[in-house]
Amino acid sequence: MRSRPVLRGAALLAVAVLATSCGSDPADDGADAATSSGGSSGAFPVTVPTAFGEVTVEEEPARVVALGWSDAETALALGVQPVGASDWLGFGGEGVGPWAEGLYDEAPELIDTLEPSLEAIAALEPDLILDTRSAATQDRYDLLSQIAPTISQPEGVGPYQTTWQQQLELVGQALGKEDEAAQLEDDVEQRFADAAADHPEFEGTEVAVAAYTSEGFGAYVRGDSRVDFMEQLGFVNKPAIQELSGTNFFVPVSDEEVSLLDAPLTVVFPIFVEVSAITANPVWGTLPSVQQGHALVLEDQDLVSAFSSGTPLGIEYALDNAVPLFADAL
Template sequence: MTFRPALRGAATLAAAALVVTGCGSGDEAASPEASGGTTAASSGDFPATVETAFGDVTVEEEPERVVALGWSDAETALALGVQPVGASDWLAVGGDDGLGDWVEQGYDEPPVLIETLEPSYEEIAALQPDLILDTRSSGEQERYDLLSQIAPTIAPPEGVGPYQTTWQQQLEMIGTALGETEQAAELEAEVEQAFTEAAAAHPEFDGTEVAVGAFTSEGFGAYVSGDSRVQFMEQLGFENKTAIEELATENFFVPVSEEQLDLLDAELTVAFPIFVEASEFTGNPVWQSLPSVQEGRAVVLDDLTVLNAFSSASAPGLLYAIDETVPVFADALG
C-alpha cells in the first residue's frame, strides 16, 4: 500500500535529520550571556526567559529580526505570526522559501536561506538578527557559542539528543521567545486534540506494534523512540517494535542489513525512501518477502509532501500528516 509517487527522490526534511552527524565549525568563541529574567506567562510579555541546554536565555524585548535555523523553526515562527528574515533551507528543494506545501502562513518577503548543516555565521550576522531560533538542531556547544555571539540563541532544551526536540518543546520555547505564549498554547492544544481524536476514532491502533523504517543509498534503517516519526505513531497509540528498541543507541536511527530486514516486519510497517526512489526498495525481493508486505500491512510513504509533513515534527506539519496518513494506516490494518 503506497501513497502516490513523488516526482523524484529529492532532498527531504527527513533526510536532513536522518544522516546528519553534526554541523557548525569555526574559531573559538566566548560563552553567551544568560540572565534570570521572568519567563513569559502571556502573549507579549518581555523580558522572556527560555531554558535551554546551555542555560537560561533572556529575550529582553520583542524581537524584530528573527533568524530560524532549527528543523521546523521557521514554520513554527510563521504559525505564531512572526516572519523570519533568515531561515535554514530544510525544504528549499520544494520552493524558493524553504517551506512545506502544508504551511498556510507564507512570507510577505522570502527570507535569506541559510545552509542547513553548515550554516555561514557571517551570512547570519549580516542579517543583524535580534533573535536566533535553533531549537531542533545538532545542539553542539561550538555551534551555540558562535551563534550566541551574534544574537540571543534559543538552543535545544536540556536532555534531548541531536534533532530530537519534540514539537511541544519547540512550540513552547519559540512561543515564549517571541512573546506568543497564548497562541503557542492554542496551537499545541489543537494538535493534541487532533491526535486524541484520531486515536479515539481508531481503537485498533492502541498497542499495535509498528516498525518505522527508511531506505537510503546506504540501505535500510529503523527509527527508535525519541525520533519524531516514532513519536507520531506513539501519539496515535502504536508501540514501536521491541526488537528495534533493543538496538537503540544515542542516535535515533539504527542501520538494518538485508539479513536483519525482518526487524521491519510488524503488525504495521511504515517505510519511506530518502534521496532515492521508492522503487529501489519496494522491488527488493527481501522487502517483498516480509509478511507485513505480503499481507498488505506495509505503508510506503512515497509522496514527498506527505513524507515531509510526517517527518517535520512541527505543529502545522503534524496536522497535515494526521489527515493524510491516519486513513491509510487504518486501511492497512483493516
C-alpha cells in the first residue's frame, strides 16, 4: 500500500533535515463561513501574546484563514469554519481528516503550506490569520500580518513545535472561544488519563517514534506532536534519541545508527514510500524490538495522519485506534 503524502510540508522539512476557489467574490461567498455556530465566550477586542509580540483582534473574526499545521482543524473543533486553510496532511477536498468530515458547510480555499500565496490569502479578505504551528520566521509573520492580524506560535517555541494545548489556547483566545477551548482541552486530557489508567504498562516504558522516507530512517524528539502523544500516555522518549534533539523535531538515523530505534516499543511509519520499504529492509530486521515483536509499523494512513495531526479531533481518533495497537505490541 502506498503511503499518502502524510505530513506534506513537514515531511518535506524532515527530508530537508535528512539532506541538510471558488470563482465567486470572496467578500460575498460564504461571508459567514468563519463565524461560530454559537456565541463567543469573550468580549472583543482581545489581545493575544505571541512570539512576535501582542496581537489585538478588534472584532469577532468573520473570515479566518488557517495556515499553520492543524490550525484549521483546531478552529473547526471550536465551531469556526475557515474560509482558507493549508492542507498539511495532503487530504485534498476540505483538507481535513475523516474525524473532521462534515464540520464545513462549504469547503475552504486550500492554500500552499511551506510557501503560501500571499495573493491567494489576500483575495480571501481575511480578518484573522492563524499561523500557530509553522516555520515561525519573522519574514513569514511580517508578510502575513500586512494582510490581517496574524496569530503566530507562542514565545520561545520553535518551528512546528507548538503543542496542541498551546495551539488550542491561542486559537481559542483569537476567536473569542476561550471557554470552549478550555473545556475541549479538559476533555482531551481526560481521554489521555483514561487511556493511561487502562494501560499501566505504558508508564515509564521507553519508546522510539520514527519515520522512514526515501532518505532513510529518522526519529522524532520531544516537542513533536507524536512524541508528546506517547509521553502523555506515560511512555518516555528514548533518552539516547532525545539527547540528539536540537532546534528540529526530527533527527536523521543512518543505517549504522539504526540501533537507536531499538526500544521496549518502537513505532514507525512510512512517508512517501511503500510500507515494504520498512518491513523488507534488512536493517529493520536487525532491531531486537522487531525480532521480539515489540515494533509496530503503522500502515493505516488515516491512523498515521491522526497520530501526526496534533489536534483534539485527530488525537481522539488516534486514542481510539492506536492505543490498542501499542498495547498489543507490548
